[in-house]
Structure formats: C-alpha cells, structure tokens
Amino acid sequence: MTPILQFGTSRFLQAHADLFVSEAMAEGRALGPITVVQSSGDPARRLRLEALAAPGGYPVIIKGLENGEAVQREVRVTSIVRALTTESDWPEIVRIAVEEAEIILSNTSDSGWSPQPADHLPDFAQGMSYPAKLTQLLLARFKAGCRPLTVMPAELIASNGDRLRDRVLELAGPLSADFSAWVSDEVVFANSLVDRIVSEALEPAGAVAEPYALWAIEEAAGLVLPCSHAAIKVVPDLERIEKLKLHILNLGHTYLVAGWLRRGGDKGRLVRGEMADAAIRTDLEDLYETEVLPTFLAAGYGADARDYVEVTLSRFANPFLVHRLSDIAQNHAEKIRRRIGAFREWSKGLGVDEDSQPRLKRICDEEAS
Known part of the structure; x- marks a missing residue:
C-alpha cells in the first residue's frame, strides 16, 4: 500500500518531500511509502523512474553551512517503492488513486499546468495537463464511493492549492454536477510552499542539496500530512x-x-x-x-x-x-x-x-x- 501518490520525478522532490517521508518512515512518523508517477511520458527519463524505486533507495548529498559549520553527508532515500508512467500505466495509477491514496502530491513543470486541448475530453488522454489528469483520478475515486483525500501541490505558484482546486472545478463541472460538488466540499486542496536549493541531479537518481529546507503548509479542515518532520511547518496563513x-x-x-x-x-x-x-x-x-x-x-x-x-x-x-x-x-x-x-x-x-x-x-x- 502506498498512501502517497506523487506526480513528478524532479530532483527537487527527491531531495525534499521524498527525503522527509523517508526519514519520517524510519521513525514511524509517516503515512507510508510513495508511488511516484511520471506524467510527461518522456522516454529519456525512464532510467530515473526505475532508479527511484530501486532496492536500497537513491542518494541525496547535503552540502553547505549548518549552524555556521561546513557539513557534507549522504542520505539514502527509500520512501519510493513503486514508479509508474501515465503513458503506459494509467489503469494501475487509477487503481492506486482509488484504493490506496490518502494524499496526492505534485511538483510538475510550469508547462504541466498549462491548459491543453485534450483537457476537455471526457476520458483520460496522455496529452492532458496535470490538473486534467488529476480531475480524471478524482472522478474515478468519486465513482467508486471512496472517502475524500488531500491534494497537495508543491509547485512554486502562490496559493497553489486554491489555484489547482479552481482549475479542477472548472474541468469537473461539465463531467458531473454531483462530482463537482464532491470536489468542492470533500477534497482538501492544501496551499503549501517549498523551499530548498537543490543544485545538482545525480544519475540515474538522486540529488545534491543545501542543508536548509522548509515545507510550509497552510492549515485546513481535514488536512492530512504525509509525515511529521522538522522541516514541515503547518501555519495559519502562508x-x-x-x-x-x-x-x-x-x-x-x-x-x-x-x-x-x-x-x-x-x-x-x-x-x-x-x-x-x-x-x-x-x-x-x-x-x-x-x-x-x-x-x-x-x-x-x-x-x-x-x-x-x-x-x-x-x-x-x-x-x-x-x-x-x-x-x-x-x-x-x-x-x-x-x-x-x-x-x-x-x-x-x-x-x-x-x-x-x-x-x-x-x-x-x-x-x-
């Protein structure tokens, strides 16, 4: 079971959210492991996708000044246990979204949020933007009668949760009035802000990052957090x-x-x-x-x-x-x-x-x- 379904394989997420969940899992303070999803369909990233879920995890090297002293340490990140792509694994992604997920996390590219012609199709198409793909997953979860969940975008967009909710509701309306109401009333779209300089990618997976890290998440009724970690701060206003x-x-x-x-x-x-x-x-x-x-x-x-x-x-x-x-x-x-x-x-x-x-x-x- 993977209660966290993550869209995006960026080096940033590898050294941020995925690392936090890994460290928290080791102490029993996380929801559980992660299924990561590549949504672009880029075949050049296939090796990275496979390496993210490899036994033994992948390395993150922390370099910089911490409390005035130079530090360099390597952390093995083992929170990702399954890696999929929307291009070929969509039925399995839908199953996980319906049966396992408690949080859907994302950190996709700027272009990944841009509206696409395929967004208004009634069924999934690879050419859809991330918000449209998310809408399809939420629709499947709604039809299955599943409990609500938390959607947590980590893109560098002000009020990212509010923005994502607005786009999903725009897409949900033509699909079903009841579905749209469920999204509006039951799904938590968390506003969050991420902060860490992740300067280098390691191949095939891994990253180099500074010691400083912050994941600020705005309080919301029904909010579910992926884990408890020193870098995660829940605040009344972002x-x-x-x-x-x-x-x-x-x-x-x-x-x-x-x-x-x-x-x-x-x-x-x-x-x-x-x-x-x-x-x-x-x-x-x-x-x-x-x-x-x-x-x-x-x-x-x-x-x-x-x-x-x-x-x-x-x-x-x-x-x-x-x-x-x-x-x-x-x-x-x-x-x-x-x-x-x-x-x-x-x-x-x-x-x-x-x-x-x-x-x-x-x-x-x-x-x-």
Missing part, C-alpha cells in the same frame, strides 16, 4: 512566507539570470560565481535594499524581509553547491511574470512608486518586447 520566498529568493534568482543572459549566458556560470563577483553582488544587494525591501516595509514586515535577504544572500553564496544559472533560466519568461511582474503589481497595490523599481521594470519591459 501569505507572508510566500511573499518572502517568491519575491526575495526567487526574484533574486531570476534577476541574476536576466543579467547573465544579457552578458551572453555562459552555460557554466554558477550562482556562487555571481556572488563572488563584487560588482554583481553589490548590485543585487542594492536591488534588495532600494527596489524590494520598501515594498515589504509598506506591507508591514520589513524586519522579516531584511532578515530573509541576509539568509538568501548566504544561501546564494554557498561554496559547496553547483547551482547553474542555466538551470534557473528554464521557463524564464513565466518566472519573470510570477516573481517580478507579480511583485510590481503587489508594490503598486501598496502605493509604492513604480519609478522606484527601474531595474525590475527594465526586466519586465525587455520580456514584454
């Missing part, structure tokens, strides 16, 4: 944590990528290399000071934001991580919209002068053109 993460750490990453692309985009360039360049680091520090922190001050949590900036700069400068700007640059346009464009909209709503953010404005204008 907004403050989301704003700090998205508009300081993630915004900083995207700002660095924009500058890197402007300079020609050397594929070997690392985040720590940017931090070692005095001019680039000074520019980023000034960006935070003059274009970012005033908005957090206007929102009423300037002190928290200033502390988070200091932590973020330290994490960026981690000398042990091979964190490539070329990796962060994936889906760059969408990241500009979510991390910088949304920040500027938030700033405007708080009465912050748009002209006080010239560098952020330039990035948005360049992307728009």
